[in-house]
Amino acid sequence: MLTTPEKIVFALLALITLYAAYLTAKRIIAVISRGHGKPDWSQVPKRLLEVTGQTLVLTPVWRARPIASLLHAFVAWGFFFYILVNIGDLLEGYIADFSFMGTGRLGDYYRLFADLFSVSVLVGMAGLMVRRFILKDPSLKTRDSTLLHPKAAQGKARDSLIVGIFVLTHVGFRLLGESFHLAMEGGDRWQPFANAVSGAWLGGSEPVLTFGAHFSWWIALGVIMAFIPYLAYTKHIHLLMAPINFLLTPRYNSPGELEALDFEDESIEQFGATRLEDLSWYQIMDAYACIMCNRCQDACPAYNTGKVLSPAALEINKRYFINQEMKALASGEESSQTLLEFAISEEAVMACTACGACTDICPVGNDPMRDIMDIRRSMVLMENNFPEQWQNAFRGMERTTNPWGVPSAERMNWAEGFDVPTIEQNPEPDVLWWVGCAPATDNRAQKTAQAFAQILARAGVNYAVLGKNEQCTGDSARRAGNEYLFYELALANVEILNEVAPKRIVTTCPHCLHTLKNEYQAFGGDYQVIHHSELIEELMKDGSLKLSAEQTASVTFHDPCYLGRQNNIIEEPRDILQSSGAQLVEMALSGEKSFCCGAGGAQMWKEEEHGETGVNLSRFKQAAETGADTLAVGCPFCMVMLTDAGKAQGSEMQVKDIAEIVVEGLD
C-alpha cells in the first residue's frame, strides 16, 4: 500500500507518461494516414474472433524457428497475463488491504498463474537475449551490401537490449516484490517460485522486507511509466500493431493479388510508390508492426542466393525513416527522400521474384512484396527506369501479345499433329483450356501442352482453346511494374472471355491461373479457373483417365510459388504423381514454403542481379539433394528455369511437367 504522497507522485507520473504516449500515438496515426486508402472498420467484427485466437495462440509465429518461437511464446503469454497482474498490483498499491481476485480459490489460481508466467517471461526473455547477444544468431543480421538506414544497424541491437532490460526489470522486480511479501507473511504454496526466492530473505527484519516490497513495486510499475512513451519507437509496438494489421489490412483473393491502378481518372498524377506517402496506409503501418525478426529475409530466394535484397531491411528502413522524420511527416510535409534513397536500392527492387515467401512467413502480417511491386510501378510508369531486357518482353506483349514475340498466327503451331479444337470449332466446351504463352510458343514448354492435349483426348474431355485469339494474361508485365500494359491486356482478355463465357478454365501455367482467377475480377472477369493438376486428378477420380501405374521412378515435386503458396494447390500434383506410380520424395522446402525457381516477378525476361548463385541453380541443387530421378514441375516457367539449371550443373535428373509424367503412365 502506497503512502498518500506516493499515490500522488505515481498518478502524476502516469498522467505525464500517458500524455507523452498520446502525443506520439497521434503522430504515428497521422503518418499512417498519409498513405492512400482508408481502413475498412466494418471488417473488425468479422475478424475479431479469428484474430483474437490467432494472437493468443501466436499461430503465425510457429511456422518457423521453433526454439525462438517457444521463447517468444513464453514472453508473449506471460505479458498477456501481466495485463491482469499490473492492474491488480496497481489497485493493491492504492487500496488498503485490497487483494486482487480475493483470497478464495480464484485468488489462489490468479497468484499461481502470476507466479508461473513471471518465470516464463524471465526464462523466455533471457533465452532470447542469449540468442541475440551471446550466441549472436546469424539469422538476425543482414549482409553489409544491403541498404540499411544508418541508425538501423546499431538501433536494432539497442532496441532489443532496451526491450530486454525493460522486460527483465519489470517482471523480475514483480517476482522479487512478491517474495518480500511472502517472507513477511510466511509463504504461499500457490506461488512456488516467489516462495522459493523468499527463502533468501528469511530472518530479515520487517522494515527491511517492507522496504524491499515497496521498492520492488515502484521499480516494477515505474519502468512501465518510463517505457510507455518509448514503446512507439521500438519493435515492442508490434504488440499493438500486429493484431491491428491482421484486423484491418485488406485481404485479397490471393496474397499475391495486386491492386489495380485507375488509369481512367485523369486527376491521378502518381502511379506506384516513389515516396513513403505514396504507399497505402497499411503498407506504412507495416513498418510499425515489424518485429525485425528477419524471417522474411530467411525465406527470400533473392537474399538466400546472395543478392542485396532483404525484405526485412525494407521494413526496418521504413521504421527508422519515419521515426527520424515523424514530426514533418505527421504535419503533412513531403518526405525528404524517396523510397529508393532510404528504403531499398534499385538493384534490390529488380532482384525480387515476386514469390511472396516474405509475405507468407511474416508473423505480423506484413507484406514487403507489395511495397516492392509498387516501387517497380513507379520506376516503370513514372521514370521509365527498368532493365533494357524488359523492353523486349514489353514490346513482344504490345505487338504480338506474348513476351516471346511470336506472331499470333503461329500460336497454334504447337498443336500440329494433335487434334486440338478451337472455340470456333467447338463453341460449347465444358472446359476452356487457356494454353498460355509459354506452352504455346516455347520449345520445351510446348511438350507440356502436347502432353496435356493427349490427356484431354484420352479422357474424352469436351474442351476448346482460344487459339490465335488468346493473348498473354499480362502477369509478367504487371509484376515488372508495367501496370498500364497489364491493364490493356486484362481488358482485352476479359472482353474475349466474357464473350465465350466459359464454364471452367483450365491452364497448365500457375501465373495464368493466378491472373485469370484472382486478378481479372477487378476488370470484370469472374471465372472458375483450375490448374491442370486439379483437372487430371478429377479425371482420375471419375475413372475417365486410367493409368498403368507401372512407373517406379522416384520423383520430387517443385511447388511453383503461384500454385502452392499463392493458390494453395499443393496436394493435387502429389496425388496424381503418386497415382501414376511415382515414388514421391520431398525437398526440405516444399508446399507453402517452396523456394522460387527464379523466373517469377518478370525475372524470366532479364539477367539475374549479381549474387553468389542463381535462384534456379539453388533450387535445382535442393531437388538434386533428394536423390530423385525426376524433378516434376507444374509451371512452364519453372520448367525452363530448372531445365537450364540441370544442364548448367550437368545433372542426370530429368525435369518433367506432371502432364508428361502422367502421359508416360497412360494405359
Ligand code: SF4
Ligand atoms: S517476394 Fe520473394 S523475392 Fe521478393 S522480397 Fe519477398 S521473398 Fe524476396
Ligand code: SF4
Ligand atoms: S517484415 Fe515480418 S518477417 Fe520481416 S522482419 Fe519484419 S516482422 Fe519479421
